[in-house]
Amino acid sequence: MIVGRRQTEKPIRWAMVGGGGTSQIGYVHRSAALRDRTFDLVAGAFDIDPERGRAFGVELGVAPERCHADYRALFAAEAARPDGVQAVSIATPNNTHYAIAKAALESGLHVVCEKPLCFSVAEAEELKRVAADKRKIVGVAYGYAGHQMIEQARAMVAAGELGDIRLVNLAFAHGFHSAAVEETNPATKWRVDPTFAGPSYVLGDLGTHPIYIAETIAPHLKIKRLLCARQSFVKSRAPLEDNAVTLMEYDNGAFGTVWCSAVNAGSMHGQKVRIVGAKASLEWWDERPNQLSFEVQDEPVRILERGMGYLARQATAEDRIGAGHPEGLFEAWANLYGRFAVAMEATDRGDRGRLANLRYPDIDAGVEGVRWVEACVRSAEAGGVWIDYR
Template sequence: MFNEEHQLTPLRWAMVGGGRGSEIGHAHRAAAQRDGLFQLVAGAFDLDAERGRDFGSRLGVDAQRCYPDYASMLRAEAVRDDGIQAVSIATPNSTHFAIGLAALKAGLHVICEKPVTFTVAEAQQLKAEAQARGLVFGVMYGYSGYPMLHQARAMVQAGELGDIRLVNMQFAHGFHSQPVEQTSSGAKWRTSPAVSGPTYVLGDLGTHTFHLGQFITGLKVERLLCHRQSFVATRAPLEDNAQVLLQYQSGAVGSLWASAVNAGSMHQQKIRIVGEKASLEWWDEYPNQLRHEVQNQPVRILERGMGYLATDDPGVACNRIGGGHAEGFFESWANLYHRYAIAMHGAAGGLWYPDIDDGIEGVRLLECCVESADNDGAWVAF
């Protein structure tokens, strides 16, 4: 079962963004407060100060600590004896670097949405600042808290698949197969280069499953080739569909399909790891199961929470409600927030969590994909 032995003082925590109507803001709050390790005491929730104050007050935050912007919040909280210790950034991509850097300079731990910045150079600056100040900088790859992905990683590390040959990754939904950005504010900023950055679906979707591939296999990319398309023409130059081929330093090869125009599809976030002995496949719509295929043997469906798993791995053992019950998205996020809290208290002891290095790899993916696609699909060194 999930380990609840960490009796830590709740961290005084704030949010930037994630206000009324934000699905991702709700996910951050539900995850952070689930284990009592974070206490929401302040926030700059909305560009509209009055709306943000009203929203924060309804969450139980003191109205005087519902600030009109992040800079005001950082200044005011810095002089309080009970000021914030950590902040989560749930704002559009273009703001991540400035807010993250300001929070680090204010001495705060940071949890940031992805892609963490527009450029690798910016992400590396955040890393240097966090390291210099001894602060945690987490990047919210929220799917990586699922126990069965940690099971996949444990099996790869144990050599159960043999040498890894293929890594096939996809995150391809159909909800933006029409120009929904004309009526959806969330879709509008995601398809705006000034706010989203140099990519749309590669940054919004592709970085998630790419991160899972890196996490599970530990393989390092040597070079890649990218083709990207804007099937809804008004989204150009940002892509709503992309295919990426990857070559790893080990000799393995991979593919990544990111799409928002896979009409009729809910999510289709899948990852398949193929080794010389066996293969593993995981699908986020069925996150409690891991498909294990060994050549010349029947297919095995491994179930979360069962004793035959690698339960000595804390990522595998972090079940919250036991096998058979359906754990989901919020549980995965809560598992990560639990790890962030332990790290912020200086008690991580090698405990894994998605950090700024993972964020840098995601931004590097985007930079290389844009370079490749803009050069007619040329191979680009990673």
């Protein structure tokens, strides 16, 4: 259990690209990274408008001379300093991720990147190659995966408490974009523009989250083939989808479904992960992240609660407060940022022992997210047909 001790020897000197004063996700990144002093925010290129970005950086406490006009200026200036940054987080529109991440890695920096990592598997594999060459980590912002009850679900599947896994039922389907809100909301506008968002909207923006959580809970399941159908119910969003359903066959015979939607009218968030085995099922809902439903056939439903002594050790390792007190999104993200920091420090030291059992959404998770979106789009564009996953 976390008791306030920093998990690294020193804070990682850290910068942000994007995440400026009007960015909701930028605030989440900063709150998570700075919570346990595993990172110190010392530089950045916070906004596409250099003056606005500089003013915001100064407001955050960053020295004016370290608030840069763009990522190229940031990486060049910091490389020339003996106390230059060691890592950067990328919180910019999707179309910029690949170029910024590659430049950061080539500058010798660790990277935390918003998802999707890039637009194509070829680009993702290139980032993986550069990261390996430079011996730097890439962390991907699958923030919900930091919730502790996901660790409990993983432990229970590994222990065989569900039996052979038969079904994986995933959803991330909210209703906040049931109308054309992008007409007045810039944060939504770029997400439905393929120039900025890439080949998909809800598949990449929403669907990759429960896909990664399912991979975390049941890592032995590998997608064999899939079929995807997608729709643009708000017609101005075409060719990007605001609703999609994907069917998946796994190599062990299990079957999966993914519903991702921004037009599920009335739904607040709608991210649920249900894993069904031969003996029992588990369900996790991100609107109630401190609970895990464990449903054994012919027995009463059991609701497992975060922080309790009956949970697996790994399900309490990052708890921030005792049972009964709710933990939420910021704690989940902070757990991941803590793991990112440990991975960065251990990688720089060549400490393979510390890296051996450290799990976080890494470059491979980023590659798989891009692969899943690419496959879904390929299936949908072919008329919703089954395609081999690899």
